[in-house]
Amino acid sequence: MSELVVVDAGRFATKTVLDGVRDWFPSVIGEYRDLHLGRTWTHQDMVVEFEGEKYYIGEVAKKESSGAATLMLDTKVTLDTKLLILTALARTLSDKSTAILVTSVPISSQNELEKLHLKKLLLGLHTITVNGETKTIHIPRVEVGIECAVAAWMLRKQKRGTYLVVDIGSRTVNFTTITNGQWVDRLSGTLPFGTETENISQTLFVRMVMAELSRRLKPIPPMVLMGGSAQNLLEHFHGYTQAVEVHHDPVYANAEAMYRFWKEELAHEAAKTVIEV
Template sequence: MSKLILGVDAGNYKAKVAGIYGLDSFKTNICNWFERDVEETFGQDDMEFEIDGRKGYAGTIAAYEDEFGDGTTYGDTKAHEDTKIRILLAIHRYIEKYCNGIDRVCIITGQPLKMHKENEKKKIIDMLKNEHQFIVNEKNVKFTIEDVRIAPEGSGAFWSNPNTGLMRIVDIGSGTVNLATIEDKKHIHKSSSTMNTGVETLRNKDDYEALARAIYQFATKLKWKNVDDIYVCGGIAEKIVPYLEKHFVRALPMQPLLKRQYDTIPVQPTFANAVGFYNIARGVFK
């Protein structure tokens, strides 16, 4: 296998990657480089990098050592430098974990529904589609991203376990919540959108009841009904479903299915976008 096909969900809290060999994830905190007197280990995803002249730390170490607080770029678009760093690190980690020697990659990654526009997608493609050389943990890394496509978050998650009929998808991220409507496997624009609120932007990150209420209120503007089939994905999917059930009686966590090299396995709802992107990629990059 000379070319690797991946689905990459470059979230603000964690990156999730799906491919033929399985899954990977890591904390996407990024902070500026500094000289360490004591080289403490904070997590298995600790990374020291130099990419395009920018030196820094990523992973759990950055969550602890960020001098300026939460070193994360939030917002309703992924067209920025942090996304590039996260995706390059995600690809490097996947190759190192599963398939050393691969140097050609095709990926599908995501963009929030609200900003899934041609000019924003082009910005992401232009910064990723290229040959990349950089340093991670004092190792020289080199690979070429041969092709990039951008899928809508939330709608992309549908393809992690597609079905017919009407499906409402609530994709809860750290910086945004995507509400997507899929009917007969087609995205319905008029009843889909993005909330500029996520788990990490809440004053109280554990107030699932308030978040569920906000999602419901936003969904009513999109003409969602409380008896619709609601499928929830993201890192807190299973925790927030009991609160969403107070508003949507048919709310359930999504159940993504990952087709690996020799089998198909169920995976956690947090990987729904990554698996959905990968399933799309398998068809696009044959």
């Protein structure tokens, strides 16, 4: 029996959603080393062994790895992405599970070649050890969603007319315009900066976002903010417009929307198969 699992491997945090489960951990990977002074371990601290290499992932990597880092590359087709996603699966699935995996890329990376390479990176049988527990996970199918876009579309039953969803990330800011329940491609895209790429105040960061959005959208429609920093940035957006709110589930908005979307898609596929048979 295959389990539908969504893993949103963001640059700041990796979020996982499956039936009845939500999980997250910091997307920080560092080299492993023996600790001489000991440590009080938490659920966000992981020692990960994969393909002969040993890593710290999560909070322990931030504090104990001299080479701890979060990749800020344009592509997600990297070993880091594979490590974060497999770690997420090992944390939430039992050994010898089969997962239909859904993950995502920014709007600017939404092309068939990037999606194909990401699928090839993740498909197959993988064995990974997290905090001493070894699990083998089979991934026979990978689907790649579009960050921000699916979450924006999922709001269509709650919001009328035209609205703009802004997904504030560590490396990029995705924005999606919805009009009468439909995406507007020419009014959607990715800004090439995020909360961790600019060494500026929150006030100036929001000014950068609004400056870029105002060049692309005239006028800027009512906005919905997503992302882990959305709530903290809301007051700064109020300096430009009062027609802005925070998504009701800003941290898990992408992952939860993709889970609901693909659960419906799989149900339709199953129903179609029954009819055809």
